[in-house]
Amino acid sequence: MKKIILFGAxxxxxxxxxxxxxxxxxxxxxxxxxxxxxxxxxxKLNRCLADEAASAARAKELTERLADMRATNQALIETSKDMTVLTTKGATNLEKSLESLKEKDLKISRLQDALTKKDSVTLALVTSLKKEVGLNDPDIEINVEKSVVFISLSDKLLFKSGSYNITNRAKEILAKVATVINGKPDFEAMVEGHTDNVPYRQREGLIDNWDLSVKRSTSIVRALQDLGVAPSKLIAAGRSEYVPLVDNITAENRAINRRTKILIMPRIDQFYNMIEEEMKSLSKE
Structure with missing residues (x-):
């Protein structure tokens, strides 16, 4: 009996x-x-902090220049008090100078607000995409390039070799991407197809890698449209073999270059670009 109890224990x-x-x-x-x-x-935080520090330094420089200009104009005002006669032209120029300072001060404030809003929208979009699509798949990259959020998908996820018909796995991923795009009414998506430099063998009515890259792009666009994305928000583009990520010297590198990028862009991006150019012009004055 003891052996049984011991065995059970x-x-x-x-x-x-x-x-x-x-x-x-x-x-x-x-x-x-x-x-x-x-x-x-x-x-990502470190990158944002670095960007924030650079923006703060630029804003500080502009603020210091504005303070110098105000000091100069204030000195002009004080000097004018000692003048017996202030000509009408001089008074007009001084008023214009003061108005110009006010306009620049307001413009700088608006520029800073716009850039801050842009950075916040970009960060929120990246976070949303990473939450929906996921982070653990090495064949999926989500990042920011020149202020535009993009998803890069390996072609082995999307297509069979030499084909532009998407796989079932691709449909699962694109459904998640469509959810994010549909949640951003002021955004549009441009799909870019990329190939390696291996000459395409003519079949399925295609001529070369240009045709293949564009055809793959339009396949993705149609899939997104079928998933509920408004066609007016979609752009199809093909880059063929001419924008490689790495040299096409090995099979592994060629696999890296065969990819599809989905760039998600705010419709107001041109406005933001205009603001950035205006800020650069201000810093040179």
Whole structure:
């Protein structure tokens, strides 16, 4: 009887140990996922902080220049008090100078507000995409390039070799992308197809890599339209082999270059670009 009890106790201890190990492995995996997310967030935060520091330095320089101009005009005003006669032309010029300072002060404030809003919208869009599409797939990249948010998808996720018909896996990913685009009524999406430099063998009515890249782009656009994205918000483009990420010297590099980029852009992006150019002009004055 004692042997039976002893055997049962050992079995229970062994079972408990197995369960604890599974829980430990699950916690360890969860910790790794959390650490990966933290590392990604830290890199993005550091980049945002660097951008913020650069913007703050530029704003400080403009503010100091504005203060100098105000001081100069104030000195002119004080000097004018000692003058016996202030000509009408001089008074007019002084008034124009003061008005110009007011306009520049207001313009700088609006520029800073617009750039801050742009950065906030971009960051929110990246966060939304990473939440919807996910971070753990090495064949999916979500990032910001020249103030435009983009998703880069490896062609092995989207198409079979030499084909422009999308896979079922691609439809799952595009459904998530469509959700984000539909949630941003003021945004539009441009789909860019990219190939490697291997000459395309003519088939399926296609001539070369230009045709293949554009045809793949239009396949993605049609899929997004079928998923509810308004066609007026979609742009199809093909870049063929001429914008490679790496040299086409190995099979691995060619696989990297075969990709589709979905750029999600605010319709007011041209306005933001105009503001940035205006700020550059102000800094040169």
């Amino acid at each position: 050992v079995a229970l201890l062994t079972l408990g140990s197995c369960v604890s190990k599974k829980e430990y492995l699950a916690l360890e995996e969860k910790h790794k996922e959390t650490q990966d997310l933290l590392n990604t967030a830290t890199v």
